Amino acid sequence: MGPRGAQLLAALLVLGLCALAGAEKPSPCQCSRLSPKNRKNCGFPGITSDECFDSGCCFDSSVAGVPWCFYPLPKEENEQCVMEVAARVNCGYPGISREECVSQQCCFDDLVFQVPWCFYPKPVEDCHY
Numbered sequence: 001m002g003p004r005g006a007q008l009l010a011a012l013l014v015l016g017l018c019a020l021a022g023a024e025k026p027s028p029c030q031c032s033r034l035s036p037k038n039r040k041n042c043g044f045p046g047i048t049s050d051e052c053f054d055s056g057c058c059f060d061s062s063v064a065g066v067p068w069c070f071y072p073l074p075k076e077e078n079e080q081c082v083m084e085v086a087a088r089v090n091c092g093y094p095g096i097s098r099e100e101c102v103s104q105q106c107c108f109d110d111l112v113f114q115v116p117w118c119f120y121p122k123p124v125e126d127c128h129y
Contacts, residue, residue: 024056029082029127030072031058038084043069080121081107092118 042057052059052069061068076082091106101108101118110117 025053026056026058026072027075027079027082027127029079029124030075031060032127033083033087033122034058034070034073035084036060036063036066039067039070041067041069042071043067076107076109078107078121079124079127081109083122085112085115087122088116088119090116090118091120092116
């Protein structure tokens with residue numbers, strides 16, 4: 001193997017180790033609160049649930065015609081705040097501050113425009129695998 005092959009092999013090993021180190025099993029809320037029609041494929045045909053979870057993705061084979069191994073919803077500090085933006089129910093008003101929103105026991109996320117930034121949390125009991 002030449003120097004170029006050794007460099008490529010080293011780069012692949014580093015990427016593989018980084019992927020393994022960064023892979024963390026998603027929480028039930030990150031998986032169950034994602035609508036099946038919005039799933040983005042995270043696996044390959046025939047992937048097992050263990051392989052899927054090991055790569056940091058969600059697995060649910062109960063719905064036909066959609067990816068079974070899919071990327072989770074973004075992680076939130078509070079599990080009650082994990083939900084699709086379309087599921088948000090407004091808990092504030094335009095321009096509300098994070099502090100005022102949180103003081104009302106609501107969730108705050110200002111990263112997506114034209115959806116409520118201050119919204120009601122969902123009970124964690126409705127999260128399951």
